[in-house]
Amino acid sequence: MVREITDIARTHLAREGAAGLSLRAVAREMGMASSAVHRYFPTKDDLLTALIIDGYNALGDAAEASQHDRTDPADRWLALGHAVRDFALDRPHEYALLYGSPVPGYQAPQDTIAPAMRTTLVYGRIIADARPTSPVAVSPPAVIAPDVDALRSVMPGVPDEVVIPAVTAWTALFGAVSFELFGQFGDTITHRREIFDEGMRSLARYLGL
Amino acid sequence: MVREITDIARTHLAREGAAGLSLRAVAREMGMASSAVHRYFPTKDDLLTALIIDGYNALGDAAEASQHDRTDPADRWLALGHAVRDFALDRPHEYALLYGSPVPGYQAPQDTIAPAMRTTLVYGRIIADARPTSPVAVSPPAVIAPDVDALRSVMPGVPDEVVIPAVTAWTALFGAVSFELFGQFGDTITHRREIFDEGMRSLARYLGL
DNA sequence: TGCTCGTCAAGAGCACTGCTCTCTTTTCTG
DNA sequence: CAGAAAAGAGAGCAGTGCTCTTGACGAGCA
Incomplete structure (x- = not known):
C-alpha cells in the first residue's frame, strides 16, 4: 500500500513538482478516499520524506x-x-x-x-x-x-x-x-x-x- | 500600490517562503479584498516575478x-x-x-x-x-x-x-x-x-x- | 450642469488543497 | 464464530488561486 502510494506520488512529482503534489490527487488515482491516504502518510511531509x-x-x-x-x-x-x-x-x-x-x-x-x-x-x-x-x-x-x-x-x-x-x-x-x-x-x-x-x-x- | 503589495509580500516571503506566499494573506494585511490584489498582479506568478x-x-x-x-x-x-x-x-x-x-x-x-x-x-x-x-x-x-x-x-x-x-x-x-x-x-x-x-x-x- | 466612461475595489462563488473527526466496513485473531 | 483491530468512507473546516459580477468614484466631454 505504502509502495503503491509512493509510486503514484512519484509520477505526480515527476510531472508537476513537489509543490504540485496532492494527497487528494494520489487518492483519486488509487480510487480511495483522500482521508484513507492519511492513514499511511499522516502528513504530506511524511510522503515527501519517503520520496x-x-x-x-x-x-x-x-x-x-x-x-x-x-x-x-x-x-x-x-x-x-x-x-x-x-x-x-x-x-x-x-x-x-x-x-x-x-x-x-x-x-x-x-x-x-x-x-x-x-x-x-x-x-x-x-x-x-x-x-x-x-x-x-x-x-x-x-x-x-x-x-x-x-x-x-x-x-x-x-x-x-x-x-x-x-x-x-x-x-x-x-x-x-x-x-x-x-x-x-x-x-x-x-x-x-x-x-x-x-x-x-x-x-x-x-x-x- | 504595487510597491506596497510587493513590500508586504516580501515580508511574507521572508517569513514563510515562496510556496507559503498567499495573495489573500497579503490582501488581508492591506485591508483589501483579495480580488483587488489581482488587479495589480493578475496571477501569483506575476507577484513572484516582481519579487x-x-x-x-x-x-x-x-x-x-x-x-x-x-x-x-x-x-x-x-x-x-x-x-x-x-x-x-x-x-x-x-x-x-x-x-x-x-x-x-x-x-x-x-x-x-x-x-x-x-x-x-x-x-x-x-x-x-x-x-x-x-x-x-x-x-x-x-x-x-x-x-x-x-x-x-x-x-x-x-x-x-x-x-x-x-x-x-x-x-x-x-x-x-x-x-x-x-x-x-x-x-x-x-x-x-x-x-x-x-x-x-x-x-x-x-x-x- | 449632466452624462458617459474607465478605474478601482468589493463580494460571491468555483474548484481545489491538507487535515481532522466520526462512522462503517472489512479483516485478522483467539 | 465472536470480538478486536485495522482500513476505508464521508462530511466538514479553514485555507488557497482565480473569475465574474456588481457597485462606487472621479475625470473628461457635450
Missing part, C-alpha cells in the same frame, strides 16, 4: 554503479559527475527535492541523512583512494581544524590541505548541475554535456586527481 | 557595492563571495527563489534575466580585469568553441583556457552557498564562514587570481 529517501537511494545506487570497473581517479570522478547529472536531467523534480530549496515548513528528519550520505561517500572514497596532491593545496588555518576533521570523516586519510579543495570540488559539481537544471545558464549553451565534462576535468586537475 | 526581479537587483546592488575600493583580484573575488553568501544567509527564502528549485509551473519571463546578469557581470569583470593564468588551465576541445565564446561574453578578453575554470569557480560559489543554506552539510560544521572563505581562497588559487 526524498527513495530519491537519495536512487541517486546513491547510480553513484555506486558508476564506480564499477573503474580505477583511475579522474575517470571515477567524471563517472560520478555523470551519475549525478544524468539523475538530475532524468528526474529533475526529484533532484530539486533533494538539492534544491527545501519546501517551506519542511524539516528533513534524521532518516534522510544516511541515504543522502551514500552519494557523498562514493565521492569520499574516490578522494581517499586517489590520495591527491592538489597543485594549489595550502594548509588550512588552525581555527577550522575541527571542521576539517569532521569533513575528513567522509574521506579518511586525506591530508589537511586537500580536504577543503575536495569539498569545494564537490560543491562545484552540484552547483554546475543545479545551474544547468534550474536554467541559470539561459539558452546560450548548446553542448551542455561537453561543457559539464570540461568543467569536471578542470576540477580533476584542480584536485590533482 | 524575483527585486531580489536579483538587491543581490546585484550588494555585489557591485562589494567591489568598491578593491583592486586585488583575489580580494574582489572573496568580497563578491561574501556578498552572495551574506545575501543568502540574510534572506534565505529570496536566495532560494533566485537560485533554488524553480517553483513548479513557473517559467521565468525575459524581464528577469537582465537583473540576474548583474551579479554575473560583476564576476565577469573580476576575471576580465585579472586576466588570470590558471595553473591547471587547458585549452578546451574545438567542439565547444561556440559555447566558450558565448560564456566569454560576460568576461571579455579572457583566453579560451580560462573560461571553463572561471565558470566552474562560479558554480562552486553557488554550490557552496546552496549547500550551506539548504542544510546539505548537516550540523557538523561550526566555523561556516571560515570554511567558506577557505574554499573561496582555494578557488582563487585554482583560477590563478
